[in-house]
Amino acid sequence: MKNIYMKNIYWFIKQSLTLDYRLFVVSKWSLSKKMMFYLIKYSLLIMRPFKKFKIGDDYANLYGQKIFYDSPYGIAGYQSILARHQYLLNLAEIKNLSLVIDVGANVGFFSKLIRELYPNSAIYSIEPIPETYKCLELNFQNDKKTKTKKIALSDKQGVAKMSFNPDQSSVSHFDNKGKIGVVVETLDNFIAKNKIKLIDLLKIDVEGFEHLVLKGAAKTLAKTNFLFIEITVEDNRNYTLSSLMSQLYSSEFNFQLIGFRNYDDTSIGKMPVMDCLFRNVKLQD
Template identity: 30%
Template sequence: MKNFIRYLLQKTLSFKNYLFLFSLYSIRTIEAGKYEREFLHFIKIIKGDGLILDVGANIGITAAPLAKHHPHAQVHAFEPISENFSTLQRIVNYLKIKNIKLFNIALGSEDGTLKMIMPIRGNSRMQGLSKAYEEGAGEKGTIYDVPLKKLDHIYPFETNISAMKIDVENFELEVLRGSVALLKRNKPMIYCELWDNENRTSVFELLKNIGYQSFTFNNETGSLQPVALREGLPAGNFFFIHS
């Protein structure tokens, strides 16, 4: 049913107008405190006025609240998919957000080009599930070839990065592998979505070796609690804080 309604809205409004209105609605829902309590907690505990990186900024649903809640910080938002990026630009202009810089690229463990896909489910385009394309997976969708960069090459000397939000649909390990020097130098707090697979295990190991401790958000207490990687641990959002 959701896919059918989404399809009707995309067809009626046009895809670009649907993305813009959906982004505005989601941003206002987050700011009203009715959605994404984990993310709101992340915003709340970011310290100082350093640089905040939004990796996988999509259509601005997280980038806008980050910039608005930290007006003295600078937000750098990375989004490789052209339609998503256009919506991100439109949102920033519409909301008159000044402390944000946009990058129309993907991030990974090397510089080059990345093939990506925006999946189609039930005839509707799923912009929030855009991801690295897997040959032979047989997934239906729009294919893109996008520029790929390492964060270590974008910020070779930066020492004022205070926080990173990463949501790149199971490409998080590659992003972090391309950010090791940055992480060691800046020690930013990381808010990261991870699937339940081998990549997640590798992310935990990589960050532990750099000196990070891992946490999840407890909805009942409204605070962070330490987490140990174990069998049966569900997919979700994790906080990584340098010890």
């Protein structure tokens, strides 16, 4: 038991320092802004044993704004997005994003990154869990260019059940035994209702149910330039890597991989989860 505890402590420290380095290298923030981020991050981590986390109540004052976070680890999750996701976006050398759709937004960290990198983007930030959605709304209450939507996206219209862990809201997912009821619609229907003609970037992170979002998005993918998607490989009975890749090609769209990140941050070995950035070459011709 003690060995497992020490192993987890070692893993957490290693991951935290790795994120510090990655953010330092990737971000264009000033040195003072980076140092302030690190100070706030570690202040929250130090206070963790003494303060019970409650989603919707806990936030960090960061550069003049409140950032409501999603776990007892404070803004460490935000840092992961700022460092790792920003690195992948930089690979694509995208100059401008006019419209972005964030499916599975959680509390909005990815949407925050987009606002940081592309200040003029119009963003649709989509999250179905009520407690998490409350944080999402709070994080964008003063952002008139970001529209938040409390729905789940899948391959059909209707209602569904989801599981929710208040200490790990980012892993909420469809679950027939779940206690949270949510409204469900397809991405194609959402796009039509909001009269969206072109999507510069579509991000999908729905904890192993990405295939259902894609299944309900055939028309949407044809008008999407870039796709940023989390793919769960390990212990996933919903799809295989091959079956998911087949959903990214048709006569109307063809997505080419630009870059990926292994969840384990290794270049070789097992790939439990990966973040992938694709470009629709049909729209580049």
